[in-house]
Amino acid sequence: MTSPIRLAFTMGDPAGIGPEITAKATRQMAGLVASGHAEFIVLGSAAVIQAAEERMGLPALNEKGQPFYRMVDVGPVDAPIVTGQISAVGGEWAYRAVAKAAALVQAGEADAIVTGPLSKEALHMAGHHFEGHTELLAHLTGQRDAVMMLAHGDMHVTHVTTHCAIADVPRRITPERLRRVFDVTVDALKALGIQEPRVAVAGLNPHCGEGGILGKEDDEIIAPVVREYASKGLSGPHPGDTVFIKLRARQFDAVVAMFHDQGHIPVKLLGFHVDPETGKWQAISGVNITLGLPILRTSVDHGTAFDIAGQGIADANSLVEAAEYALKLITGQRATAKGAAAC
Numbered sequence: 001m002t003s004p005i006r007l008a009f010t011m012g013d014p015a016g017i018g019p020e021i022t023a024k025a026t027r028q029m030a031g032l033v034a035s036g037h038a039e040f041i042v043l044g045s046a047a048v049i050q051a052a053e054e055r056m057g058l059p060a061l062n063e064k065g066q067p068f069y070r071m072v073d074v075g076p077v078d079a080p081i082v083t084g085q086i087s088a089v090g091g092e093w094a095y096r097a098v099a100k101a102a103a104l105v106q107a108g109e110a111d112a113i114v115t116g117p118l119s120k121e122a123l124h125m126a127g128h129h130f131e132g133h134t135e136l137l138a139h140l141t142g143q144r145d146a147v148m149m150l151a152h153g154d155m156h157v158t159h160v161t162t163h164c165a166i167a168d169v170p171r172r173i174t175p176e177r178l179r180r181v182f183d184v185t186v187d188a189l190k191a192l193g194i195q196e197p198r199v200a201v202a203g204l205n206p207h208c209g210e211g212g213i214l215g216k217e218d219d220e221i222i223a224p225v226v227r228e229y230a231s232k233g234l235s236g237p238h239p240g241d242t243v244f245i246k247l248r249a250r251q252f253d254a255v256v257a258m259f260h261d262q263g264h265i266p267v268k269l270l271g272f273h274v275d276p277e278t279g280k281w282q283a284i285s286g287v288n289i290t291l292g293l294p295i296l297r298t299s300v301d302h303g304t305a306f307d308i309a310g311q312g313i314a315d316a317n318s319l320v321e322a323a324e325y326a327l328k329l330i331t332g333q334r335a336t337a338k339g340a341a342a343c
Contacts, residue, residue, distance in 0.1 A: 004039045005111050005330045007323055008104050009069070010097035011044030012116030013090040014081045016304030017314035019044070019052040022116055024316035026068040027058055029323060033069075034062050038327065040069035041110055043097040047073075048081055056312040074100050083310040091122030098133065102140040105295045112296040112326040113137075116319065117304045131163035133299060134290050141294050145177075147184045149254075149289040150267040150301060151325060155247055156192075156254035157263040158185045158291070169259045170217055173204060178225040181256055184292040186232055189253055191332030192325075200243050200252040201226050201236030202262060208237045222258075271301060271318075287322045289329075296329055298322040 009026070012018030022042055032038035042049065049071070053060070062068055074096035079089040098118075104110040115133050123130060130136040138146045149158045160181050161172045182199070189197035201222065205215035212219055222237045238246070240258070244266040247255050257263030271286030286301035300318040308314060 002334070004036055005327055006039045006041060006109070007326055008041045008043060008101040008110040008113045009319075009323075010094070010101050010113065010115045011042065011049060012097075012118045013086075013094045013122055013304045014045045014048040015083050015085055015087065015090040015122075016117055016119065016306050016309050018094075018116030018118075018304065019049045020056065020309070020312060020314045021300070021316040021319045023049055023053045023056065023058055024314075025319040025323065028316060028320050030062045030068055032327075033066065034064050041072060041101075041104065042069045043072045043074055043101050044116075045073060045075060045077075045081065045093055046071045052310075052312075055310070072100060072104075084306045086119055086122050086125075086304075086306060088122065088125035088127075090119060091124070091126030091128065094118035095123060095126060095128045095136070098136055099140060102137060102295055106141070111330050112298065114319065114323050114326055115297060115299040117300055117302060119304050119306075133288075133297065134162065137290055137293055137295055137297055143293050145180050145292055146290050147181050147292040149185070149188060149291055150263060150286060151289060151321075152267050152271045152286040152301075154250065154253070155267060155270070156185075156189065157244075157247075157257055157267055158188075158254065159257050159260060159263050161259050163260065166259065170204065170215075173217060173221055173258060175221065175225050178222065179228075180292065182225070182229050182232070182234060185254055185256060186229075186234075188289070188291050188329065191329050191336065193328070193332060194253050197233045197254060198252045199229075199232075199234045199254045199256060200238050200246065201234060201256045202240045202243050202258055203237035204240075204258045206241070207239050268301065285317055285321055287318065287325045289322075289325060296326060296333075298326040298329075 011022050077092050101113045134146050148162050161169050203218045208218040209215040218237045226236050288299040288301045290297040
């Protein structure tokens, strides 16, 4: 029998909606634990998630009388948590949960990390100066060339650059970085079961530079590397204002975006569902995946939502999707490793 896939859930900032959606998600996926397909480990504040579960009236045990997850408390932190308030305390809890989860995966005690939302501001207030989970995990693993993928349904978008100023983007688009992102993107799509991926590479400049009139990077840097990968299913560069329409039309399996907002805006536009009458979020879907590190990490594609924390109304669907992506990727990696061993 295949051993269960062990997912380490980090609660994110305990003052946000992380504890609530973690509690909900582990119940929504209880069948995976009961069937022996998965094991869940939750890292953060045991007191906070227990309070959230009691507040929402959630059961303590599944249908087999088993706990929904194994709790790993990463405290103590010597200050109280105030729900809905940003603070260094929340940032410290969030940092410790990620650091411990990374250690579990590196020690072979977990297979992947599924992260709840943290606050970058709170993280900085606690003295941990990272732009987000991707950079934090790169630091913890000693590897700096991580790749961010956003996923929404069958849409997949990886990024050449992420958290940097727009002015810094062109100099960060190098042949070496492009090759790294292309390789990781193709590997991830194959792990997801797409054996012959079709990957569109977005241009950096409007209309891919219009032959150099609007910028030379597309012709001089991006296009030559894309040609190297033509046999692997890559094409481009394609104009950034139309390539995501083609992705949505399933003409491609993924798009490689050149910078943060180029890739984030189309995915979030589709993933955030809004009530047209009230203007309020009805549901949020979408997954953030960190690729190219010794640690696989998937995450919700939304923030801490301090404004609704503690009310029990936060939607856990994005966290469930993140866990499902982690399960798919680990299953694919295991199958690849098994096939390689059989050769």
